[in-house]
Amino acid sequence: MSIWLIIVIIGQVSALSYNRPQFCSNASWYPNATTFADMSMMGSQPRDIFINTNNTIYVTSQAANSVLVWSEGNTIPIKNVSGNLSNPFGLFVTTAGEIYVDSDNPTGRIDKWTLNSTTGIPIMYTCTKCYDIFIDMNNNLYCSMYNFQQIVTKSLGVVSNALTIVAGTGTAGNTSSMLNSPYGIYVNTNFDLYVADYNNNRIQLFQSGQLNGITVAGAGSLNPTITLNGPTGIVLDADNYLYIVEFNNHRILGSGPNGFRCLVGCSGSGGSASNQLSNPFTLSFDSYGNMFVTDYSNNRIQKFAILTNLCSETITSTLMNINTSLNTSQSNILSTITTQSSNIILPSTKNVSYNRPKFNAFPSWNPNGIIFANNSTVGVLPIGIFIDTNNTIYVVDRGSNEIQIWFNNSTSPTQTIQGNFFTPSSIFVTTNGDIYIDNGQANGQVDKWVSNAIIGDPVMYVSSSCYGLFVDINDTLYCSMYDLHQVIAQSLHSMSNKTTIVAGTGCSGSTSNMLSGPCGIYVDTNFDLYVADYHNNRIQLFQSEQLNSITIAGAGSLDTTITLNGPTGIVLDADNYLYIVDYNNNRIVGSGPNGFRCLVGCSGSSGSASNQLLYPFTLSFDSYGNMFVSDYGNNRIQKFILLNNTHDPSYNQPKFCQNASWNPNASTFANSSTVGANPWGIFVNTNNTIYVAGYSNSLIQIWFNNSIGPTQTIQGCQKMVA
Structure with a gap:
């Protein structure tokens, strides 16, 4: 028996950092535990325990804000990891220690x-506590987010820091x-994820790459x-x-070949006796199969020794099982690596579906917009607009739950388009005409509508409305979740429904890795992500695969840019200059070589006049460079016509003959009743x-x-009188 145990340890060191003993079908543990550590040694409220293959024991202590470490054979800790720890919960230790x-x-x-x-x-960075932590054989780190109802x-x-x-x-x-x-979470050597689903009273199995779980124990299996009541920990053995x-x-x-059974704490009630537990949280095995349990409410670690004399399997069969397990693990690793390298995504050369006009250094638009569509057409609260390269215009009519197409x-x-979506917020159309519509608020999904379809199909599952949607040139779909302060992404070619968090932690904040109410998003051909960070009054650039961003406009930018107040939309032109919808300032601002x-909307006040906007939300260019704006508060779509997009000067340079002359008797173009006294400059x-x-x-003025009277007046400040 001792030889078999030594071989178990060697096998596990080569593959895993934790113990997965192989038990007999009738294995049992002494019902009366010994107390390995109590409150006098580690403080109150032990949360998690981890035992590596060298039988070094690690325990997180909430009260002591530390991780306590015991080497095998020691009865007092040999190390206290504290430093900058506070209220630690989850714990995992690798083979490297x-x-x-x-x-x-x-920020969590x-x-x-x-x-x-x-x-x-x-x-x-998780924005919330990780109630449990796990690292699989491919070196992926998992966090169980109890308060966010997710595993990332x-x-x-x-x-990359992407989650x-x-x-x-x-x-x-x-x-x-x-x-x-x-x-509690556990990932086996096939990369299947087991979750202790506490308030659902069940254990869920999420097979590798799947977002739909299978109930393997408890309610709904x-x-x-077996009936469960608040499971918090899950561990697997070698079988x-x-x-x-x-x-x-x-x-x-x-569980075992004969089903489920109670192993320890089977007295029927909680308590502090040696055969009782009171609100246990987690367990871990040492290499001998002894069971260590964090007995939370009793403020102790209990050790339940295995009754080894009940096991009678032969050494030969045990060794065969262990070798099979290790070979399977190695095979899985190689298989996964091969799959990943075949799925490497190379930059795409295909065209984009939206317009990125090339402007001169000083483009300008007619300040007086034309009403392209009013509330009789788009209803109240038009919020999203998209114009493709064929100048087909798509408008999200949030009030009527419709998509209007011109x-x-x-x-x-x-x-x-009328579907089962409710209060949609955003839209994106690909080059093949597929329409992606936010349907997150009521149905928790993004829908895809193909040409002439009568119903949309869900392609991404989300936890809130997508205030911005975008599909990059590699067919990755992005959703900005205003309420959850995150941007997530999912490949449209993957069979899996897994989404990746590409920006934001899930907590509202203003640090470089956080967002607060993200709205419009834009992904350039380098896969850099731009986010209109509404409550932070800034535009954030997340370079490809980075979760720490750079502020390129608005509050906190390193370079002098512009003051923003609630940006909701962001678009780039062919030269990567920015065009920003400044919602609370009721205007559109842009960058260029001179800053x-x-x-448009530059009158300084909101309103419904042709040169005014009221809470604009998004913008889109047509192929001519004309700007369309969803004028949310005015229930209309405004079109601002591009006035000049040449590289010629904005002023006139007539070519005169050598003997050119002018009539000496002038006509009065404007007098004091129009321009006041002392007109100064003219252009x-x-x-x-x-x-x-x-x-x-x-x-x-x-x-x-050809107008005979002023068509627009810009009011300035009165001059100071000395």
Whole structure:
């Protein structure tokens, strides 16, 4: 028997950092535990326990804000990892001895502690506590987000900080795709994820790459299993049998070839006797098969010794099972690596579906917009607009739950899409005409409508409305979730429904890795993501695969840019200059070689006049460079015509003959009743629009071509009188 145990340890060291003992079908544990550690040693409220293959024991202590470490044979801790830890919950240790631990801080994170380090290194930002942590055989780090109803993961082997949602929708529920307060997690060597779904009283199995779980124990399982009440921990042995910590029933359960049974804490009530537990949280095996349990409410760690004399399997059969397990693990790793390298996405050369006009250094638009569609056409609260390269115009009519479509040059909608979506917020159309519509608020999804379809199909599952949608040139779909302060993405070519968090932590904040109410989004051909960060009054640039962003406009930008107040839309032109919808300032601003400036809605006040906007939300260009704006508060779509897009000067340079002369008797173009006393400056552009600066009345009067009276007046400040 001792030889068999030594071989088990060697096998596990080569593959896993934790113990997966192989038990006999009739294995049992002494019902009376010994107390390994009590409150005097580690403080109150032990949460998580991890035992590596060298039988080094790690325990997170909430009260002591530390991780306590015991080497095999020691009865007192040999190390206390504290540093910048606060209220630690989840814990995992790798074969290299690196400790990954959840820690409270303003943004939520997992820290990594290396051997002999005095402080942890932030590895994953989560915005919420990780009630459990796991690292699989491909070096992917998992976090169980109890308060966010999700499990997220990130690779520790790549530079990217992007998080992938591998289980849960972000909304509490009991369907196969949902979780309700997930706690303990475990990933086997096939990369299948097991979740202790606390408030659903079940254990969920999410097979690799799948977002729909299978209930393998507890409420709703297809096969008879066992009744659970608040499971918090889940561990597997070498034969993939389950060991479940049942928090509210104060016991540990296990499965085997004959089904489920109670293993320890089976007295029927919680308590502090040696055969009782009180709200246990987690368990871990040592290499001998002894079971260690965090007995939370009793403020102790209990050790239940295995009754080894009941096991009678032969050494030969045991060795065969272990070798098979290790070979399978190695095969899975190789298979996964091969699959990943075949799925490497190379930059696409295909055309984009939207317009990116190339403007000169000083493009300008007629300040007076034309009403393209009013509330009789688009209803109240038109919010999203998209114009494709054929100048087909798509408008989201949020009030009527419709999508209105104008084909090129039509003056009224030629098609209306009515579906089961409710208060849609955004839209995107691809080059093949597929329409992606936000349907997140009521139905938790993004729908795709193909040409002439009568119903849309869900292509992405989300936890809130998508205030912005975008499909990049590699057919990755992005959704900005205003309410959850995140941007998520999902490949449209993947069979999996897994989404990746590409921006934001899920908490509202203003640091470089956080967002607060993200709205419009834009992804350029380098896969850099631009986000209109509404409540932070800024535009954030997340370079490809980075979760820390750069502020390129608005509050906190390193360079002098422009003041923003609630930006909701962001678009780029062919030269990557920015065009921003400044919602609360009721205007559109843009960048160029000389910095930022106001483009339309520049009167300084909101309103319904042709040169005014009231809470604009999105913009889109047609192929001619004309600007269409969803004028949300005025229930209309405004079209601002591009006036000049040449590289010629804006002023006139006539070519005169040598003997050119002018009539000496002038006609009065404007007198004091129009321009006031002491008109000072005058400018005439190449469209013969005339601008006059009135010194005494502090006005700029503007005459458009051939008008006999001013067609626009710009009010300035009165001059100071000494």
